[in-house]
Amino acid sequence: MKDELSKEEKEFSQSLANLRFLVADPSSSRKSFRALLSYFKVKPHLVDVVDSAHDSTEMLKKNKQNVIFADYSLGGSHCFELIQVQQDVLSPEEVRAFFLITSQDSNSLVSSAADESVDAIFVKPFNFGILKQRFIEVLAQKIEPSPYTKAIKQGRRELKMEKPEEALKSFQEAKKLDPAPALACSYEGEAHQMLKHHPEAIRSFEEGLSHNPTHFRSLLGAVESFMETGDYEKAYEAGRKLVDHHTVPVKRIPQLIRLSVLNQKFEDVVQFYEVTSRLDQSDDTLATYLGAGLVICGLYFLRKGANTSALDAFRKAEVACKQQPRILTRILRALITAGLEAEMKAFLSRIPDEVKDSAEVRLAQIEFWARSGSQHKALEYALKMIQENIKDEKLFEWAIRISKELKRKDTLIEDLVFKAGQAFPDKRAFFDGMK
Amino acid sequence: MSDKINSWIRAKDFIETSFRITGENVTTKVPVKSAEVIEIVELHDSGVVLKVPKIAGALGHLLLIHIMRKQVPAHITDDLEREFSVTGKIVKAEALDAQTSLIELQFYQFNEIQWKSFVEECAKRQDSVDKIVRQIQE
Numbered sequence: 151m152k153d154e155l156s157k158e159e160k161e162f163s164q165s166l167a168n169l170r171f172l173v174a175d176p177s178s179s180r181k182s183f184r185a186l187l188s189y190f191k192v193k194p195h196l197v198d199v200v201d202s203a204h205d206s207t208e209m210l211k212k213n214k215q216n217v218i219f220a221d222y223s224l225g226g227s228h229c230f231e232l233i234q235v236q237q238d239v240l241s242p243e244e245v246r247a248f249f250l251i252t253s254q255d256s257n258s259l260v261s262s263a264a265d266e267s268v269d270a271i272f273v274k275p276f277n278f279g280i281l282k283q284r285f286i287e288v289l290a291q292k293i294e295p296s297p298y299t300k301a302i303k304q305g306r307r308e309l310k311m312e313k314p315e316e317a318l319k320s321f322q323e324a325k326k327l328d329p330a331p332a333l334a335c336s337y338e339g340e341a342h343q344m345l346k347h348h349p350e351a352i353r354s355f356e357e358g359l360s361h362n363p364t365h366f367r368s369l370l371g372a373v374e375s376f377m378e379t380g381d382y383e384k385a386y387e388a389g390r391k392l393v394d395h396h397t398v399p400v401k402r403i404p405q406l407i408r409l410s411v412l413n414q415k416f417e418d419v420v421q422f423y424e425v426t427s428r429l430d431q432s433d434d435t436l437a438t439y440l441g442a443g444l445v446i447c448g449l450y451f452l453r454k455g456a457n458t459s460a461l462d463a464f465r466k467a468e469v470a471c472k473q474q475p476r477i478l479t480r481i482l483r484a485l486i487t488a489g490l491e492a493e494m495k496a497f498l499s500r501i502p503d504e505v506k507d508s509a510e511v512r513l514a515q516i517e518f519w520a521r522s523g524s525q526h527k528a529l530e531y532a533l534k535m536i537q538e539n540i541k542d543e544k545l546f547e548w549a550i551r552i553s554k555e556l557k558r559k560d561t562l563i564e565d566l567v568f569k570a571g572q573a574f575p576d577k578r579a580f581f582d583g584m585k
Numbered sequence: 586m587s588d589k590i591n592s593w594i595r596a597k598d599f600i601e602t603s604f605r606i607t608g609e610n611v612t613t614k615v616p617v618k619s620a621e622v623i624e625i626v627e628l629h630d631s632g633v634v635l636k637v638p639k640i641a642g643a644l645g646h647l648l649l650i651h652i653m654r655k656q657v658p659a660h661i662t663d664d665l666e667r668e669f670s671v672t673g674k675i676v677k678a679e680a681l682d683a684q685t686s687l688i689e690l691q692f693y694q695f696n697e698i699q700w701k702s703f704v705e706e707c708a709k710r711q712d713s714v715d716k717i718v719r720q721i722q723e
Binding site: 261 | 593597685717
């Protein structure tokens with residue numbers, strides 16, 4: 151490593167003099183970043199080095215570092231939380247930069263990190279020259295931003311302070327400072343979105359796309375505003391374009407799944423399942439949305455009488471949702487409503503006991519027996535649940551309804567109505583009316 | 586099945602580069618145990634900084650490192666040699682924690698073309714990452 155700084159590097163080094171640095175790394179890269187800062191003559195007392203997630207937050211709150219190098223092995227969500235803490239502890243005028251260090255280089259991780267305001271990502275193994283070059287590039291822009299960047303930063307700050315009208319002015323000013331201001335247009339759109347002015351927001355995003363037809367933020371904003379205005383078809387088109395040109399950050403995908411469902415593009419959801427099932431990793435939020443999306447697909451196929459496709463979608467939902475009780479119960483209810491007894495029994499034999507024993511699933515079973523003519527079994531089960539002190543409006547409703555169908559003694563029905571009224575005082579009139 | 590059709594995600598976007606690295610201490614003729622700990626941290630023109638198990642070797646020992654690419658994302662050309670070896674002398678060592686150390690190897694025996702191509706591959710990975718970050722943020 152050459153220790154002599156070039157003239158430009160010397161100037162850059164001087165601009166770092168008033169900044170504080172945090173290296174948060176439980177792993178292996180802290181030495182490289184200490185060396186980088188030492189190369190630029192940063193005084194050691196301005197550099198804090200920690201090796202745990204907890205210490206990094208504490209140190210950041212204490213010393214309010216302007217520049218953070220955080221290793222992804224601290225935990226992805228912790229790294230993104232650190233960005234938030236850094237934004238909170240520094241005043242808007244101060245220089246703020248966040249560098250993420252990782253040996254994982256998947257497009258998905260990178261796009262998700264970039265979406266969380268990470269300024270640059272250093273992929274291990276790195277080369278000192280490249281590290282130095284990117285460090286200068288990012289930080290120089292932060293220390294001496296262009297008028298365009300400065301105006302956008304101002305507007306973003308106003309957006310964060312929930313002052314969309316002021317932000318609009320800043321973004322409109324920014325638009326005059328760059329020949330292709332796609333980013334300013336997209337932020338202008340976001341300010342309109344904050345004001346719930348979606349047609350204006352769409353115009354801003356479209357203007358952004360006129361400067362850069364595949365502009366990420368403009369496409370993303372267009373998806374959101376078209377959805378808000380109920381134009382799901384156009385939202386879908388923008389979403390397709392987004393996916394064709396970018397790796398979509400994981401946290402944005404649920405919205406796209408929802409879009410497929412709203413546009414009845416159920417094949418997208420099934421296709422999405424096929425791709426995710428081949429991945430080693432999966433995200434819990436994604437799993438929930440995917441499971442829910444597949445259940446909706448299944449319900450749609452059931453309505454169309456395509457039972458085989460429906461059962462296939464439910465089976466996929468069951469796998470995708472990682473045994474989430476809410477989704478499993480929804481599947482069970484769908485099978486009950488469709489009268490698919492054999493499938494319901496097979497389904498019940500597969501789901502874990504804690505889900506099977508949940509009030510929701512047991513209630514769904516009562517509903518099934520009541521609908522399929524096994525009233526005695528349904529009532530026995532309902533009364534058992536009431537004895538177990540399970541309080542659920544539907545449970546009392548079914549117990550009273552079945553008791554009446556079976557012409558049980560009035561006193562027994564009145565006792566049930568009384569218990570229901572006690573459990574749900576605000577529904578007393580409703581239960582009284584069932585007598 | 587092509588994952589392009591109608592999917593909101595592409596499987597290839599979830600692929601990450603991974604290496605399998607094994608080593609042997611040439612001086613003591615003992616293979617490096619717990620090789621899964623070995624991580625390449627920094628690349629030099631004729632050397633490398635590695636995280637290794639503490640018992641891998643001491644200053645002055647010669648270490649043979651075998652690098653095998655297990656998985657390479659689509660944006661990296663696939664005509665690279667899948668595996669290669671380098672031998673170097675431990676010129677610096679610093680404890681990271683109770684089990685691991687950070688060592689700097691100065692190469693003693695290596696194929697310059699292979700090493701250069703590996704360094705370029707890593708630079709390409711960084712370029713590709715920078716490109717995605719810019720696309721999302723600019």
